[in-house]
Amino acid sequence: METFIVSVIFIVTVGSACIVAFSNNLVYSAFALIGTFLGVAGTFIYLNATFLGLVQLVVYAGGILVLIIFAVMLTSKINESSRSNPGANYKAVVPLVLLLVLLVGRILTRDVWTKDLSGMAHEPTITALGNLLLTDYLLPFELVSVVLLAAMIGAAVISRRKVKTQE
C-alpha cells in the first residue's frame, strides 16, 4: 500500500513536470504545474509535514498558480498559443542528461540513506514548528515578513499606471 502511494505521488509529480518542461503550449505548461504542486504537497504530507503540505496547497496551487495563469492569459495571443512556449538552445540537454544519470546512479548505487521510514512515529510537527519559528528562527522569520512587504510594495510600484498630473 505504501509503495503504491509513493509511486502514485512520484508518477504524478514527474509526469506533470515533464509536461511543464516539454510542452510547446504555455497554457498547457502552466496548468500542468498544478500536478507538480499537488504531488509535492502529497510528498510533504507523506513525510509527516502535514502543515507544510497544506501551506504548499494554499500558497502554490491557490496563489502562485492563479497569478501565473493570469499573466499567461494577459500576455500571450490566443492564435499563437499552440507555439507560445518554444524551446531554443537544445545543446543544453546533453550535460543535463549526464548530470541526471550521474546523480541518480550515485544515489542508487551507494546505499547511504538506509533508515526505514515506516517504523517512525507520526506525530504532528506543527507545535514544534511554531516554537522554533518564534525562538531559534525569530530573526529570519521577521526578515521574511519584511521581504514580503517589500515585494508587495515593489509589485504595486512596477505595475501601476503613470498618472498625469494636471499643471
Place this chain on the structure above:
Amino acid sequence: MTITPFIIMAVILFCLGIYIVCTRVNAIGFLLGIELILNAASVNFVAFARYHENEIGGQVFTLFIIALAACESVIALAIVLGVYKNYKSINTTNISSMKH
C-alpha cells in the same frame, strides 16, 4: 520504504527546472522552471528532516522557501507585465535593452 524515491524525484525536478531555464524563450515559461527548482529544494529539505526524526529545522526552511518563492513570482510577473506593455512581446530574445 526509505527516502530514496523522494530524493530521486527531487533530482529529476531539479534537472527539468534547469532544462527549462536553459532552453525556454518565453519569460513566463522561464519562471515555471524556477518554481520547479525551488520545489525540488523544499522536497529535499522535508525528506531529510523526516530522515533525522526530531529535526524540524528542515521544515522551517521549507516555510521560508515557500514565502520567498511567492515574493519572487509576484515581482517577476510584475516585471513581465511591464515588459509586455513596452515591447508587446515577452520573448527573452527580443528584449535587448534595459531602457525603452
